[in-house]
Amino acid sequence: ALFAAAAFYFGGYSASAYLTLKAADPADVTEYHRACYELLARPSTIRSPHVLTLLGAVKRGNLQVIRDRITETTEQEANALQLGPDEWVGARLFRQMLERFNQTNIRAVLPDGEQDFWDPLVRSLLNRIPPVWDFFPSQIDAFRSGLLSSSSSFSLQMPTGAGKTALCETLLFYHLKKNPNDVAILLVPYRSLASELRGSLVKRLNRMGLYARCAYGGTVPTGDEVRDLDDTRAIVATPEALSGLLSADPEFFRRVTLVICDEGHLLDGESRGVGLELLLSRMRARENGPPRFVFVSAIVPNIEEINAWLGGTADTVVRSTYRPALVEFAVLRVSGAGASKSVALQLHPHETETTRFSVEGFLTRDDFRYRNPSTQNLNTYSFSSVITQTIATARKALPLGPVAVFAANKRGNQGVVGLAEELLSQLEKPMRLPVPIQFVQDAAKLQAAVEYFGLEYGNDWVGTRVLAVGAVVHHGDIPQESREVIEVLVREEVVRLVICTSTLAEGVNLPIRTLVLYSVQRQRPMLARDIKNLAGRAGRAGATTKGLVICANLNQWSIIEPVAKQQPGERVAGALFALVGRLRTALRQQSLPLTNENLEATAALHTLIDGIDATLIDLAAEELGEDVLVRVAGDLAGQTYAARQADSESLALMREVFELRARRIAAIQGAGRLAWIRETGTRARILDSVEVSLFPLLENWDNILTPTDPELINAVLTWAWEQPDVKEAVSETYRDAIPTRESFAETLTKWIEGKPLVDIASSAGLDVDVMLHVHARVITYVIQTAVEQAISLLRKLMESSGRELSKAVIDFPEHLRFGVPTPAARFLAAGGVKHRRAVIALGQSPELSVVAADDQIQIFAVALRLLEDQERWLPTLGRLVLEQTIKDLKEAMSANEDQ
Numbered sequence: 040a041l042f043a044a045a046a047f048y049f050g051g052y053s054a055s056a057y058l059t060l061k062a063a064d065p066a067d068v069t070e071y072h073r074a075c076y077e078l079l080a081r082p083s084t085i086r087s088p089h090v091l092t093l094l095g096a097v098k099r100g101n102l103q104v105i106r107d108r109i110t111e112t113t114e115q116e117a118n119a120l121q122l123g124p125d126e127w128v129g130a131r132l133f134r135q136m137l138e139r140f141n142q143t144n145i146r147a148v149l150p151d152g153e154q155d156f157w158d159p160l161v162r163s164l165l166n167r168i169p170p171v172w173d174f175f176p177s178q179i180d181a182f183r184s185g186l187l188s189s190s191s192s193f194s195l196q197m198p199t200g201a202g203k204t205a206l207c208e209t210l211l212f213y214h215l216k217k218n219p220n221d222v223a224i225l226l227v228p229y230r231s232l233a234s235e236l237r238g239s240l241v242k243r244l245n246r247m248g249l250y251a252r253c254a255y256g257g258t259v260p261t262g263d264e265v266r267d268l269d270d271t272r273a274i275v276a277t278p279e280a281l282s283g284l285l286s287a288d289p290e291f292f293r294r295v296t297l298v299i300c301d302e303g304h305l306l307d308g309e310s311r312g313v314g315l316e317l318l319l320s321r322m323r324a325r326e327n328g329p330p331r332f333v334f335v336s337a338i339v340p341n342i343e344e345i346n347a348w349l350g351g352t353a354d355t356v357v358r359s360t361y362r363p364a365l366v367e368f369a370v371l372r373v374s375g376a377g378a379s380k381s382v383a384l385q386l387h388p389h390e391t392e393t394t395r396f397s398v399e400g401f402l403t404r405d406d407f408r409y410r411n412p413s414t415q416n417l418n419t420y421s422f423s424s425v426i427t428q429t430i431a432t433a434r435k436a437l438p439l440g441p442v443a444v445f446a447a448n449k450r451g452n453q454g455v456v457g458l459a460e461e462l463l464s465q466l467e468k469p470m471r472l473p474v475p476i477q478f479v480q481d482a483a484k485l486q487a488a489v490e491y492f493g494l495e496y497g498n499d500w501v502g503t504r505v506l507a508v509g510a511v512v513h514h515g516d517i518p519q520e521s522r523e524v525i526e527v528l529v530r531e532e533v534v535r536l537v538i539c540t541s542t543l544a545e546g547v548n549l550p551i552r553t554l555v556l557y558s559v560q561r562q563r564p565m566l567a568r569d570i571k572n573l574a575g576r577a578g579r580a581g582a583t584t585k586g587l588v589i590c591a592n593l594n595q596w597s598i599i600e601p602v603a604k605q606q607p608g609e610r611v612a613g614a615l616f617a618l619v620g621r622l623r624t625a626l627r628q629q630s631l632p633l634t635n636e637n638l639e640a641t642a643a644l645h646t647l648i649d650g651i652d653a654t655l656i657d658l659a660a661e662e663l664g665e666d667v668l669v670r671v672a673g674d675l676a677g678q679t680y681a682a683r684q685a686d687s688e689s690l691a692l693m694r695e696v697f698e699l700r701a702r703r704i705a706a707i708q709g710a711g712r713l714a715w716i717r718e719t720g721t722r723a724r725i726l727d728s729v730e731v732s733l734f735p736l737l738e739n740w741d742n743i744l745t746p747t748d749p750e751l752i753n754a755v756l757t758w759a760w761e762q763p764d765v766k767e768a769v770s771e772t773y774r775d776a777i778p779t780r781e782s783f784a785e786t787l788t789k790w791i792e793g794k795p796l797v798d799i800a801s802s803a804g805l806d807v808d809v810m811l812h813v814h815a816r817v818i819t820y821v822i823q824t825a826v827e828q829a830i831s832l833l834r835k836l837m838e839s840s841g842r843e844l845s846k847a848v849i850d851f852p853e854h855l856r857f858g859v860p861t862p863a864a865r866f867l868a869a870g871g872v873k874h875r876r877a878v879i880a881l882g883q884s885p886e887l888s889v890v891a892a893d894d895q896i897q898i899f900a901v902a903l904r905l906l907e908d909q910e911r912w913l914p915t916l917g918r919l920v921l922e923q924t925i926k927d928l929k930e931a932m933s934a935n936e937d938q
Contacts, residue, residue: 317650
């Protein structure tokens with residue numbers, strides 16, 4: 040095992056070397072063999088004096104010690120030849136490892152790495168589990184290309200798992216230490232990824248003395264969030280959350296000097312790409328000059344074009360094909376019929392015949408035979424369908440490690456739900472295929488999770504039933520708190536089988552060994568670059584030495600084959616470019632005039648006009664007249680990435696849209712209300728609607744006492760129900776069973792009152808999966824966004840007439856966001872307590888009802904003290920939520936003390 044691990048190490052695969060020796064027993068070996076073992080296996084307790092010396096040298100920044108050890112070991116190697124082969128082999132192997140370690144250890148790679156400047160980062164890396172004391176080849180290439188020391192914009196194209204997060208962390212540390220008054224942004228596309236980084240990278244930066252935080256909840260920052268910006272050095276944010284922060288605090292925007300754009304290929308994303316491109320364009324057009332950009336993606340073939348747009352040069356593009364765990368591809372092929380039918384697993388189907396081979400009889404009739412318990416007759420489970428073969432393949436792969444089954448859709452027989460039901464159907468029959476529950480590592484943790492999902496979504500929900508048999512489902516409609524529970528179960532290998540959609544490819548790191556692709560086609564085939572990103576999740580550094588991607592549907596192999604052959608994939612043109620093309624076609628076909636009214640009435644164009652407006656508001660100084668602002672807007676259109684690709688007609692249309700929005704912003708400025716938009720970070724397009732449609736709905740905006748007041752909910756929903764984006768979301772989500780506004784108000788009220796989603800679904804007469812979609816798409820996204828924007832503007836309207844909006848109305852958006860009825864529950868949720876059930880129960884306790892509503896420290900202290908009485912809370916919360924909430928409260932209080 041040691042020599043196999045050494046081969047991995049010398050080849051640049053230190054993570055695979057670590058994994059190879061993870062379970063090895065180094066007893067009864069020479070001192071040099073032990074040193075080699077510990078240098079590769081990184082055990083929690085280091086016993087070898089040789090390795091202790093090396094790590095001490097790295098920790099203190101004295102690399103001369105390592106060079107001296109090479110000299111000494113070279114001499115000892117020569118002497119060892121006189122003692123015997125074992126001693127000589129051990130000494131020689133250790134000397135060669137020393138020479139490599141001398142080149143790849145973290146201090147050797149970092150610029151001026153021996154300086155004490157790097158001490159906090161080095162300590163952080165060495166104290167991790169497992170410790171990090173050298174860099175991957177991909178990371179070394181990036182550092183040596185000038186990623187840290189250069190002031191130019193950079194772009195990094197590196198495969199998934201090649202160490203992008205560690206690169207970003209190192210860059211953030213270097214930039215912020217070198218520029219103590221500046222701010223750095225790590226821009227991530229998904230709330231799920233921001234949430235994961237909140238518990239890892241953000242915590243580590245704070246421990247290193249660099250105050251960092253996450254922003255991913257809403258589009259309008261709270262007063263506390265804006266005040267907090269003065270001391271903030273780093274922010275991990277989604278584009279929509281960052282846009283609000285930049286608008287609310289122009290001085291903070293001016294301090295931003297580094298922007299890292301992770302998962303940058305999402306410039307092409309239908310739902311996020313337009314907003315992302317316009318946000319980057321906004322930063323490029325900043326009055327005091329653009330920040331430095333670092334654009335990161337695993338799958339953009341034309342990354343040089345995007346790098347040039349962001350201000351980089353040909354020398355500031357770093358491409359790497361290195362992956363710490365290799366990926367193999369395979370496809371299922373059916374042969375025979377009737378009793379002789381079987382399914383072969385063909386490995387490397389895209390390669391030459393010399394490397395291609397098949398595992399014949401991978402699935403046969405015998406795998407699906409079972410004895411009927413009632414009749415004792417031998418039956419055969421039909422395995423002619425792709426869905427049956429997919430689940431059976433996943434089960435057969437379980438002994439190798441964690442398995443993910445991917446479906447392009449969430450619901451229906453062809454989606455995640457259908458796959459989960461197929462698994463349950465198979466497990467009802469005592470077939471000889473491996474059973475997921477056999478691979479559960481911690482039965483108590485599994486049972487706690489089953490209890491949790493039963494309380495939240497009901498015991499009949501497919502996700503709960505699948506979990507009870509040792510598997511999980513994972514998709515974007517499942518609330519974030521529950522997805523994190525699922526991810527922990529998979530990451531800790533409590534369960535080995537996950538059935539999922541593309542949420543698996545959204546940056547969340549899970550130790551998947553085998554990925555079974557059931558379907559890579561929705562209305563049209565998935566893009567090759569998206570499949571490549573998905574396939575990159577198979578085989579994770581430190582978890583496995585290689586990954587396997589299996590195409591279960593032979594008819595779709597032609598879609599996957601270009602990825603297996605490592606062909607470049609589709610270029611990224613940007614969603615803005617595509618949207619302008621659709622707008623151009625629609626205007627021509629429908630003979631519509633291009634007006635601000637038509638733009639604002641079209642939900643599909645809202646990301647376009649919101650992004651343009653935010654940039655123009657930044658540039659609209661007091662002394663800037665309308666004509667000048669219109670000219671600036673036209674110039675700004677030419678600075679987008681879309682403008683680099685557009686023909687003259689599309690570019691003229693873009694300029695016209697930008698100029699129309701400039702006139703809209705100028706009119707708001709002329710009415711003296713531009714400061715409202717700027718100070719709140721809200722969207723200009725809803726200003727008139729709030730004033731004309733929402734404001735008159737209540738006379739007592741200043742006298743609402745609770746956020747659950749039916750009068751308040753009715754007024755807000757009456758206004759929101761008529762907004763174009765809300766109408767579109769409701770129609771898409773409910774399809775042919777669109778509810779009345781009154782019945783939806785009941786659903787919304789139950790959410791704010793703190794009812795669990797299973798109860799809300801039952802009251803609304805909805806299937807739980809439909810309710811999850813309504814919750815994710817309508818309640819906590821579209822309506823939440825509209826309401827938080829409207830309330831911010833409503834507050835300004837009230838102030839302009841000498842009145843003050845009531846505290847209950849001001850706080851209403853956060854009550855809506857978290858689905859909680861009390862101020863204490865809102866504070867707990869906003870302060871980092873993950874589980875809604877816990878914040879609601881604690882917030883309604885008599886003990887917290889007497890604590891001052893704005894005394895956050897006391898609220899957390901009392902809540903933690905209450906949970907000491909576990910017998911009181913277990914029946915309400917369940918084991919999983921109780922234990923996680925105690926942990927959340929302790930971490931929140933510790934963070935408050937640090938600040």
